[in-house]
Amino acid sequence: MKLNEASWDRVARVVLGIVLFVLGLTGVASGVWMWVVYVLGVVMFATAAIGFCPIYAMLGIGTKK
Secondary structure, three states: OOOOOOHHHHHHHHHHHHHHHHHHHHOOOOOHHHHHHHHHHHHHHHHHHHOOOHHHHHHOOOOOO
């Protein structure tokens, strides 16, 4: 598995993950949407932690030089 995320991309994913969790915790997203934002938040954190995005790999793109 080759890393395909630059450091700025990883930071952006962590920030987006935090925003998604806050949306779920504050009740902005409720019901099914709350679970959707939680799952997306976990995905953002996981991809930032490992530095690999499967969607980038499928599309043949990457932000890491």
